[in-house]
């Protein structure tokens with residue numbers, strides 16, 4: 090049956106190879122089980138319920154991707170997208186988390202429709218590569234800042250805006266240690282580096298009496314506080330539509346970039362550089378977002394960490410199915426998830442920042458008209474504490490710079506229209 094469903098022989102793989110690949114991918118992305126509930130709890134959501142929603146949304150995404158699209162690509166609620174949900178939509182714009190979940194739901198439905206009618210490809214292709222790279226890197230810097238702030242390493246300063254916190258305080262020391270541990274372990278090829286670092290720092294927290302030990306395993310907590318709590322009543326307001334648009338937009342870039350990167354690593358692209366069964370992969374992605382919003386989590390997306398499993402030999406959807414099953418089993422480790430302190434995951438955020446910034450090497454730094462908008466996005470995204478603002482400023486900068494430099498041919502209609510819309514939003518609010 091496995092052979093019929095996943096065509097293991099045709100993909101020159103075996104059950105054992107796929108299970109090892111699935112375990113590898115899971116270990117590299119399992120940090121989301123700890124980070125996501127912590128991040129969404131900042132938006133006022135129930136930690137236990139989000140923990141369950143995170144595991145279930147990831148499992149649903151992985152199982153659909155594996156069984157329907159037959160790709161070794163795993164999904165989970167995305168970093169960056171969860172920060173946008175908590176700090177921009179709820180924190181800055183003041184919407185309730187229920188309304189924000191409604192916006193996630195609607196963005197998932199729009200993504201599904203766009204994928205089915207193939208407009209998605211046109212939108213993504215009309216965005217210049219430099220802006221796509223800049224957006225990924227900017228999200229990375231944004232995550233790094235969140236990590237530094239949560240560990241007390243970067244603190245507010247009325248004179249200079251920000252400055253260094255108390256580096257001898259326990260959380261700061263632990264965060265730095267966790268980060269160094271990850272880098273050293275990754276350097277030595279340890280696939281489980283991130284999760285080992287999170288657990289090691291949590292154990293130190295318990296040993297030093299900073300974290301209370303609550304046990305490791307238990308029946309899953311109730312999902313009732315977030316299940317079907319999304320509120321769709323205000324998502325049709327004009328200001329909310331821009332949130333839906335931003336969520337859709339960020340997910341669009343995120344997913345496209347991730348799918349291409351993973352497919353590239355696995356050799357799944359055809360001779361024209363296209364991904365076969367792309368629509369099935371996108372359908373899995375958007376369906377998982379819709380299911381995640383109903384369960385109680387921010388946007389679910391394809392994970393770049395899937396490249397770890399592909400490097401370990403994962404070639405078919407069976408890898409993703411193994412990851413999905415492991416996320417289901419994770420439902421039983423909620424006491425451990427509840428114990429992990431913020432400083433144990435701060436190093437992880439910084440590490441993800443490094444992964445997301447690596448694309449900057451492909452920017453044409455000799456062409457100022459390409460490099461300048463990239464830097465605008467990268468700097469403004471963390472400093473305005475908003476992914477959406479960073480993206481919008483990048484588009485405006487790109488269009489203005491290309492126009493003033495006389496490089497009209499580089500300016501596609503899509504970018505020009507978006508730049509005008511973003512500019513209007515800055516002016517009229």
Ligand SMILES: Nc1ncnc2[nH]cnc12
Pocket residue numbers: 166167168169170343347390391392393394441
């Ligand atoms: N938003 C995201 N996109 C791709 N891979 C990720 N890994 C963690 N967050 C991710």
